[in-house]
Amino acid sequence: ETGVTQTPRHLVMGMTNKKSLKCEQHLGHNAMYWYKQSAKKPLELMFVYNFKEQTENNSVPSRFSPECPNSSHLFLHLHTLQPEDSALYLCASSQAGTRYEQYFGPGTRLTVT
């Protein structure tokens, strides 16, 4: 595997379900990000992790719970979501610091029914 991978690519879940999104980066980076991309809004940053520590939380509702066990893996745990949470969830990684570009995974297309 190369680059940034995300699983699953597509997910349909009910509002009472619990599911998790997984992201893995094979680039040796030490920062990882979650973004939400919906049709009506531009890319929204959700969380930032540097060296496994969460450094930014962009006022994300608690029904989204991130986890970063190491610098290569990032999870987004989902529970009691709302239909408006349906979106493309993108994971990205980079070297820590503001000068570096982020590399994105293919995304998970989430539909909440």
Place this chain on the structure above:
Amino acid sequence: AQKVTQAQTEISVVEKEDVTLDCVYETRDTTYYLFWYKQPPSGELVFLIRRNSFDEQNEISGRYSWNFQKSTSSFNFTITASQVVDSAVYFCALRNYGGSQGNLIFGKGTKLSVKP
């Protein structure tokens, strides 16, 4: 305040035409970074280029070229001899050196359709 404006929502061209995607940014910082990303229908954002604010040299990579002009706060992207595979949404983005690492400001994107 930081802001990225991509005024062209959608552009449609015929294959082999040249096309320029506009990007205008706003920032009060003197050190910042500009980026272009491509998002094909598959969804993945593909990194194309990073430009530092102190480096105003234009860059060419194959059929792609970028024109960075601090005087007009613009960072335009030109595709020469466009191909159908260039069809995608293109995002321009800005990050200040002194800002938070997550503060990567994206424009709303320009959807490019290249028809055969």
